[in-house]
Amino acid sequence: MNLTRRQTIAGALGTAAALSLPGRLSAQTDQLLHASWGGGTGDTWTHSFATPYQEQSGTAVRVVEVPNPEAQFRAQAGAPQYHTGIGTFVQGVNLMRDDMLETFSIDELPAMKDIDEKYWLKTPDGRLAGVTPYFAYYGIAVNTNEASVDDFQSWKDLANEKWRGRLGMTRPIYLSTYDLTMFSIAAGGDEKNTAGGMELLTGMARNVLIVSNSLAQQNTMLERGEVAAMPFYSTRVWALNEAGVDYVKMVIPTEGSLLLPYAVFAPKGVKDREQVAEWLNFCASAKPQEEGMAYSGYIPANSNAVATDDIKAKLGMDYTDLRAKLYQPDWGYIAEHQKETVAAIDQMMSTL
Amino acid sequence: MARTLRSALLLAPSAVLIGIFLIGLVRLIASSVLFDGQIDLHHYVDIMNRPDYIAMLGRTLRTAALTTFFCLLLGYPTAYYVARYQGNRNILLLLIIFPWLVSIVVRSYGWVVILGPRGLVNGFLMWTGMADRPLKLMYNDFGVVMGLVHVLLPFMIIAILSVLMQISRNLEEASMSLGGHPFYSFRTVLLPLSLPGILTGVTLVYLMSTGAIVTPLLLGGLGDTMIGTEIFQEVMHFFDYPKAAALATVLLVTAMAVVLPLQFLERWLSKRLTDGAPS
Numbered sequence: 001m002n003l004t005r006r007q008t009i010a011g012a013l014g015t016a017a018a019l020s021l022p023g024r025l026s027a028q029t030d031q032l033l034h035a036s037w038g039g040g041t042g043d044t045w046t047h048s049f050a051t052p053y054q055e056q057s058g059t060a061v062r063v064v065e066v067p068n069p070e071a072q073f074r075a076q077a078g079a080p081q082y083h084t085g086i087g088t089f090v091q092g093v094n095l096m097r098d099d100m101l102e103t104f105s106i107d108e109l110p111a112m113k114d115i116d117e118k119y120w121l122k123t124p125d126g127r128l129a130g131v132t133p134y135f136a137y138y139g140i141a142v143n144t145n146e147a148s149v150d151d152f153q154s155w156k157d158l159a160n161e162k163w164r165g166r167l168g169m170t171r172p173i174y175l176s177t178y179d180l181t182m183f184s185i186a187a188g189g190d191e192k193n194t195a196g197g198m199e200l201l202t203g204m205a206r207n208v209l210i211v212s213n214s215l216a217q218q219n220t221m222l223e224r225g226e227v228a229a230m231p232f233y234s235t236r237v238w239a240l241n242e243a244g245v246d247y248v249k250m251v252i253p254t255e256g257s258l259l260l261p262y263a264v265f266a267p268k269g270v271k272d273r274e275q276v277a278e279w280l281n282f283c284a285s286a287k288p289q290e291e292g293m294a295y296s297g298y299i300p301a302n303s304n305a306v307a308t309d310d311i312k313a314k315l316g317m318d319y320t321d322l323r324a325k326l327y328q329p330d331w332g333y334i335a336e337h338q339k340e341t342v343a344a345i346d347q348m349m350s351t352l
Numbered sequence: 353m354a355r356t357l358r359s360a361l362l363l364a365p366s367a368v369l370i371g372i373f374l375i376g377l378v379r380l381i382a383s384s385v386l387f388d389g390q391i392d393l394h395h396y397v398d399i400m401n402r403p404d405y406i407a408m409l410g411r412t413l414r415t416a417a418l419t420t421f422f423c424l425l426l427g428y429p430t431a432y433y434v435a436r437y438q439g440n441r442n443i444l445l446l447l448i449i450f451p452w453l454v455s456i457v458v459r460s461y462g463w464v465v466i467l468g469p470r471g472l473v474n475g476f477l478m479w480t481g482m483a484d485r486p487l488k489l490m491y492n493d494f495g496v497v498m499g500l501v502h503v504l505l506p507f508m509i510i511a512i513l514s515v516l517m518q519i520s521r522n523l524e525e526a527s528m529s530l531g532g533h534p535f536y537s538f539r540t541v542l543l544p545l546s547l548p549g550i551l552t553g554v555t556l557v558y559l560m561s562t563g564a565i566v567t568p569l570l571l572g573g574l575g576d577t578m579i580g581t582e583i584f585q586e587v588m589h590f591f592d593y594p595k596a597a598a599l600a601t602v603l604l605v606t607a608m609a610v611v612l613p614l615q616f617l618e619r620w621l622s623k624r625l626t627d628g629a630p631s
Contacts, residue, residue, distance in 0.1 A: 067588075071588060165488065205574060208574055209488065210469075210491050210573075211574050224470045226468055339590060343402070346404050347404045350408070
């Protein structure tokens, strides 16, 4: 077969185009890797976010359970293996400050427009370093076989010495960001003025029987009645209640509870950036967040998310009323001073 | 020539292993003092200026010493019993190492079931009316030492057992046939001969206790933080590797202050025993 010059050129162009197209496609992955804590969080991400996203977009998201997604991001800085990961807002702030996160414009993540700007993980130049899929809150969990919810209507009640040896507490790393903040509010201060809060925290520490290390241990302590009460996450109490442990109740004290936003972020230099942006935008949208709420009690950050009657009944209120009872501190300030706060708590505890 | 080559090849794996260990050690120390090419000891100064760190270091060494003592107290009789056992010794050895087949986390949590506020012991005490509220049997120093003894006892037993197995029973029998009381025979014959095993076991248990993380985390109380758990926090939560390296170096130096003399003692004793002198 003889080819004319035109046929040869057309063939060459066609071949080049064909080769370049798969080249573009092969740069796109058919699977995104999302780093998540294990247990209930991992299950929530698989059930409420990854599976619906795959059904909607055709792109699979594999949820990889790790002890600490932030540690993975830091260990793999410069050569990221995960496309995205979840962390606390403080972890997001710390990673962002260390320039370890990929940033996006609001046009790339339009669903974020439906999320209150105070929950945005935002760089000083206004770019988004992640999305906020949901939040939990930090209140006081009470085992009602051991104490009454009326016993813990204020954060100050945890420092009452009548609870000596009857309370549980988390480690200083979390005490510094969560407990101390709310104790400070109860003492008339805030996250920037913690002297009074530290006194109350010292009072609670004196009452503590167990310093716990894991959510599983905290669940067990509350469920078995090893402790009467402890500051705890709303989502864990929700999970206990769903599992039939209805005698553990969550109390929002009169001073309010701490709002705990979470963030999903991508490591700097992430591969498949466009697909990652689509996935992040999905995480910021209302539908999967509603799924997450029904599945595990994480409260949607997207203001378009609607609470069903069942959820309203379980929460005892709708999302708007709930948000009004929650305190949103300056997480940037908390993150910036976390290390010295932990040191202060360590030193306080060593004197007890 | 061939013999030299063979010796070199045989030594190569050990040399590589020791080399990697030394490089790691040098890098660990360097990362705690070298910043932008300058030597800076501020992490060490910070550690020494923190009273809670000094207390933590003391607690770590005290806990390690107590753990080693109780492991020796329980481990020696056990090793002796196994060494002198006339039946199938392998079954006993299997029982000793059996705990190693279970995760350290599970082993530590096992104590919660027994000694926790709603555990078996407290349940019994409250059921019988001997206590009106749960006693604090764990989440304190006692809990940490108990958990570490449970975890590390097999190391002590096996270290001592390996030496006891080499000691002929005839020596004890000869001592007793010459009128020696069993305790006298033990003190003057068996104990000196088994000292190398004791020192090996003590060194192993002491070193592992000083670096323990999981057990103090699970069974320790409010003020029972050990250096190992603090290093864990610096690495896993703050990602402050230089500070973690400084804490690790401090721990290494203080542990070596105890372990190195033990090593010299062990060598001296071994040499003395193998030389057969003095009579």
